[in-house]
């Protein structure tokens with residue numbers, strides 16, 4: 001079989017030899033409900049190959065057929081993304097039970113074309129090998145997080161990253177929208193969030209290249225509600241879910257620069273450096289009212305059934321000297337400061353539940369919950385909250401034991417702001433060492449954990465050290481491709497067809513897409 005270098009590797013694939021020229025097909029025949037995907041495919045094909053296939057209900061002669069079969073599965077299930085792809089003398093057929101499966105089949109079809117067909121101008125023939133593929137993901141949730149707070153990026157970059165997520169059959173874009181260094185969306189009832197909290201005095205907070213640093217130029221920006229709706233719609237057209245994160249009650253310096261009265265102590269301006277800061281929201285009715293206002297806007301703009309409430313790295317220093325916190329603890333019978341965070345989390349969960357949303361939080365929302373032996377520690381997040389584990393496997397086990405579904409995002413494996421190599425030319429990174437081999441060898445489902453509770457896996461692009469879009473690409477690729485392979489393909493498939501052997505062919509695709517990826521042999525000089 002010829003080497004196809006598909007990433008992720010499909011579950012089953014046979015390629016008997018020979019090709020199918022898509023230009024010889026009559027057009028794209030789409031079942032009802034698949035018209036938009038058919039036009040998307042038609043556009044993508046035309047862009048890189050010049051072959052424009054028209055969309056209709058049916059064609060008499062061999063066509064590219066998009067078909068729905070069987071009962072429609074629920075969203076975000078394995079069945080919703082399963083698909084079959086056949087290319088032979090009779091034409092090309094993409095079959096799935098859910099449009100999401102057709103979207104994944106389109107991504108695979110694009111990888112079957114010559115790599116140059118991914119360019120923005122006609123650059124390759126629309127020819128694919130004859131194949132039969134039967135495919136389904138291993139994990140239901142395969143996400144990538146963009147941090148557009150530490151360094152803001154234009155909406156167009158977010159859209160490009162959605163394209164890239166789609167090509168790798170990822171299905172979630174997690175947008176980290178608020179942090180100490182900025183607030184990145186409009187909340188009409190709280191204008192200072194965009195007037196004050198979206199801006200900081202310095203351009204960059206980390207620095208990716210020698211010479212960059214604090215240059216005194218203000219940095220900032222935010223997305224309008226219209227921008228966010230466009231991002232959500234663009235992703236939805238590809239069956240990718242955009243999950244918003246609003247970080248409470250820590251990482252709150254930007255909020256408190258705009259609304260100091262919500263704080264629990266001294267406040268400073270929007271941060272131009274990174275780290276963990278003492279400024280946190282005070283657990284008051286006013287802070288909850290603020291959170292509710294924000295969530296109301298988020299729930300309206302994002303159609304995601306999930307809203308991420310952050311919850312990571314919440315220092316308790318300010319709470320420890322707050323009379324309001326003392327009173328709250330006495331009134332509510334809370335016995336630890338972590339329990340104060342639990343109180344805050346529960347209030348957020350209650351409000352978001354009333355809006356029909358399910359909460360996700362970083363694994364700190366467990367703190368104040370139950371310990372491994374089931375002893376209550378003041379009650380952390382309620383079990384319906386999804387826990388995104390970034391620290392270590394012990395928290396996966398703790399979360400599952402406490403009845404939570406989990407998203408696994410362990411720092412050593414899927415934080416792509418970490419170093420990749422140790423050469424001198426390596427761009428400056430936050431810390432760590434996350435090589436391709438390490439990502440490739442990672443099993444996202446820890447031994448001894450019920451795989452049903454593992455909703456999925458997610459990689460993170462924290463941007464302290466990635467000021468430009470090109471910097472983000474350099475950190476992301478090709479590790480993101482390897483991550484996608486881990487999250488989609490079963491372990492057996494991956495052992496039979498190691499991703500490291502498919503990567504070189506795949507890099508041609510990243511080249512065609514104009515991605516500033518890190519070459520396999522090590523850093524290339526910065527342009």
Ligand code: TNX
Pocket residue numbers: 312313362390415417430462463464
């Ligand atoms: C930890 S992961 C953080 C982020 C940083 C990241 C840098 C998490 C929930 N918090 O605030 O950007 O490390 O790697």
